[in-house]
Amino acid sequence: MSIAASLAGALAPPDAAELAEIARLVREGSGIVIGAGKASMVQSRLAKRLRALGLKDFRSYLALLNAPEGGDERRRMLSALTTNVTHFFRESHHFEQLRATVLPPLIARARAGGAVRIWSAGCSSGEEPYSIAMLLCDMADDIAGLDIRILATDIDREMTALGRAARYAAAAAETVPAALARRFIAAVGDRVVLRDPPRSLVSFRELNLHSAWPMRGGFDIIFCRNVAIYFDTPTQDALWLRLEAALRPGGWLFLGHSERLPVGDPTRLSSQGITSYRLPVAAPDPEQPPWH
Ligand SMILES: C[S@@+](CC[C@H](N)C(=O)[O-])C[C@H]1O[C@@H](n2cnc3c(N)ncnc32)[C@H](O)[C@@H]1O
Incomplete structure (x- = not known):
């Protein structure tokens, strides 16, 4: 800490060694990379913690x-x-692709008695999984009778708590298409609340993508958008493979606008549009002809 800062009683930014140690703990804990130029960002974001302690x-x-x-x-x-x-x-184009291409066959499968599982990985305060849920409810009036569930996870417990509460500043509803907002969002005082459904389709859990995952996988759709952008390349590459393994055959992966699967990547996912990818549908098993 500088002498000037200590005389003023202000919190000084971490010095280079302190910043490197914080970056190491963050990298080990979450996969997030904090660069050497981020001392003031670290200072401003952690000042409240130091004060509280x-x-x-x-x-x-x-x-x-x-x-x-x-x-x-x-x-x-x-x-x-x-x-x-x-x-x-x-990134509204992903929701257009869901409506036009991805969801209709999944809703049909659910209507035929199948289960559909969707994962929003790095869901923040829940706007992303609730957007998917509103779309589903709009496309399927019979949603309550279908086995369709959305898992929403984030490393940040405070964010999953906000998602569970499903209560947002009124301005948050401005990016919801008007017809969906009318059906699925209610004004309560100066806040807005998600109605049920879509609210009940989404379950929130705390989960660090950089640690072991308790779920068995088998997801039809994974949204992992604007999360891996903060990771270094080896951590991203490992994550893509784990996400691929968590998809069912024919499953879809959606990434954020500045994230891409690497060219010549080792996954079997193929590009289906802007940062959307799909696993091949399982090839028919030659030992099991379709009439069996
Ligand atoms: C920028 S927000 C993106 C939210 C949403 N997916 C979207 O695109 O609007 C990134 C989220 O990823 C979460 N996150 C960062 N590192 C994570 C990790 N290792 N495991 C799980 N979530 C993580 C953060 O807590 C944050 O809520």
Whole structure:
């Protein structure tokens, strides 16, 4: 900490060694990369944590993070450093593709008694999974009788709690197509709330994509948008393979606008439009002719 800052009682940014240690903990904990030029970002985002803990510099904060009882603070630090920007129907072309191409056969399968599973991985405060849910409800009036579920996960517990509450600033509804907003969003005071359904289609869970996943997989659609952009390339490449393995044959993967599967990638996913990818539908098993 600089002498000027300590005299003024202000929190100084982490020095190079402190920043490197914070970056190491964040990288190990979440896969997120924090570059050497991010000292002021780290300072501003963590200032509230240090104040709440009564700590005056990053040296004491790191001592706490690295202490055996530092696990809860490491989680809070990740929460403070993640970028949670999102909105309803973000990157609207994906929702057009869902409506035109992806969802009709899945709804037909659910009507024939099948299960449909959708995962919003890195869902932030829930606008993304609720956008999918509103679309489904609009396309299928009989949704309540169908086995269609959306899992919404995020590393940040505060975000999944906001998603579960399904209550947003009124301005958040402005990006919802008017016909869907009229049907599925209710005004309550100066806030808006998701109606049920679509609300009940979505289950929120805390999940770090950089750790083991408890789900068995078998997803028809995975949205993992604007999450991997914060990871380094090896972490991204490992994630693409894990997401592929979590899809059913014929399953779809949607990435964010600045994320791409690498050229000549080792996955079997093929491009289906702007940052949308699909696994091949399973080839018929020659041992099992279709009339069996
Ligand atoms: C920019 S938001 C994107 C939200 C939404 N998918 C969208 O595109 O609008 C990125 C989200 O990814 C979450 N995130 C970052 N690293 C993660 C990780 N390792 N595991 C799970 N979620 C993570 C953040 O907490 C944040 O809520």
